[in-house]
Amino acid sequence: MSKCQLLPHSLWRDYPGNAHRSMRSVLCLFLLACCLLVSPARAVTDFGVIYSGQKDDRVFNSMVVSAIGRFEYQDKVNFRQRVIVEQQDSADAIRAFVERGITTLVLVGFIHEQALQEMAPRYPHARFTIIDGNVTASNVRAIRFREQEAGFLAGMAAAYASRAARVGFIGAVATPPVQRFGCGFIQGVKQARPMPVLARYMTTNMDGFRDRRLARNVASDMLAEGADVIFPAAGLASRDALLAAAQAGKYGIGVDSDQEDLAPGHIVTTAVKRIDVAVTVALRELIDGTWKPGNIEMGIAEGGVDWVRTGADRFLSEQQISAIEAAKAKITAGRLKVVAREPACEQHGVIPEPSGGRSDGGPSIPSP
Template structure:
């Protein structure tokens, strides 16, 4: 009897070990099939397991840059930072693909679409044709684009009234210039960049009819060296403020201005674009910036996919009344209170329709 009791005890212990092992195997398979599947098999468990209170969603959002690249310190970067913020808040999966030339647009977009991403972004006017083609070939995919209107039932388009915000920085430039000569450097000629150009020129002329606005184009969004060279020519000609709307090419304008100010001589300024570029280049050279809320647009449309309310086939235009464009608070560092009061005055007139800013 005693032997039978000992044998039963041994069997009970063995059965307990088996059950424990089964329990551990179930936990591991649960992790393997979750959001972090595909990570290195030898990674420590704490590196792949999400905190219990973290947001959980299976939504995947991809972003294709134009040739300016994700670190253009302009609208591509704004879009990517928006997706990073959304990932932190909601737990979505995000990825970007950088385009080195126009030939990369379509294959990059298709990589996300064929990969089952819930939303694929194209950032920039140049991606319009590629978005249209990919959307037509993949009617069940959701796509969105910044700065272009694509007529397709599965594409949401977002554009901005860049002319309105550019008018306001034109007011600042016209009232700040000491030489009555200011410059504008565009990336490539397109309806989007034209809105920047004509709005800026109209703002300068509205407050300073004596000032001239020299317009030039770099022919590229990814050539800081070209931007630096064009800026040197404009500064040498007496233009003391330059407004570049040229993506990463505009970074060269800041570099040229910083070099000149460091060397002494007449003070020169740059007006930032898309982001508050004083945060990147400093307020010693950034007079103000024409902010375009690409970040808010990207967050808003991406959230629609998360919520199941995506509105394909629609176009959203964001202007001053929508807080889609404007000047940053940091403008107070270099722009006088009197000039900012004038900016507020023009802002109200544009919003209420008293002033109609040209767009082309």
């Protein structure tokens, strides 16, 4: 039975002949228009999401899981998710999704850069979004962050909180995002209260992000050298470095997502990188049809990075918190430029060379 037949006969029974048929046609057209207005504008879409490392890492990937969960509920979007362990597995994961007909992919982490740069031209009909990576192709949207801005604010907080007048930065490996965190951190220390900064990378390969034992050892060595506040930018392994600091009665700076609950009373602040915001932006563009290829950066002004003020008053005075907030406002307005790239950092004398993968983390390098 048609929807028009469901209309009450009384609506047209008093119209004779052609008038009867005309009225019925008008009502059918009206009902059809109403149906079109309430019908969804798009079909449910399948998305592929590729992680690396551990999906529930309580740091980086966990923010992505939270973001896509909201889209599953609100937009009725289906996500097919896959986790890789080794960098060389990224290309296989991309190929598997596309050959199954899932051609809208979100790749989480710079670990996918090399594979995506190679695979994107092979699948010109697919659309790729890489979060925290830098890939240029006609079918790739790359969203990266100005980590140096969050690192700068965290560096100021670390310098203010340090009683020993010596702090430390630990990077898992010398990737661009980690370098930007470290570069900003050491500049922030110099801005707030110049003091020696012990800075080192754990290793020269991606294992540093999941080598929890090495992170703990490097942190313990750094604390033994006199640092009383450390900032580990090492993904999942950061947690063990922070726990080592807490167990030694010292303090740490969290990374990516708020880590105050990891060791209450020992986390000064967190250099936040809002992966969830980037994923939300990317998915909303894809769903709304506004997605386009190209590279974008997210810093403080765009809501991509920040510092966590909650709990900082345990370690910092109101005057010190105000100074950090003032620096944040200047960065947002473009009146304070935080150096990002390693060559520029070297000119400022604020970034160390990689340690070469030594198990002891390499030598300490004090800032000027």
